[in-house]
Amino acid sequence: QVQLVESGGGLVQAGGSLRLSCAASGRTFSSSNMGWFRQAPGKEREFVSVISWSGGYTDYADSVKGRFTISRDNAKNTVYLQMNSLKPEDTAVYYCAARRDNSVIVRLPSLYTYWGQGTQVTVSS
16 A cells, blocks of 8 residues: 655746655555656646656656656655746646556556645646
8 A cells, every 4th residue: 555645836937847746655665666647627637757666767748858857765755756947738736646566667547556636736827
């Protein structure tokens, strides 16, 4: 069982930066692939980024590649999403998620087992 709590969201102007954190409880965090997803009003939840359990592999949606960086600290049971050069279209609720099966890196939200409650990110133009 993994419990996830996101933090770090807020209101920022376009071009600004935010760092999201996702604190996990449970002994399986260090063996779980971790993903970040987002959901804007009226839209489906979409993949943002994923990091393997070891941190050795990362993947990004094309829309955030080069602007966002995912990382993790297994000693602190925390995964991060550094977001730079933010755009108004990045406005959404951001969720972190954990996947029990770490043998494959996946982008599909339905394949993730545990979810946080989300943190709001609003980018003003």
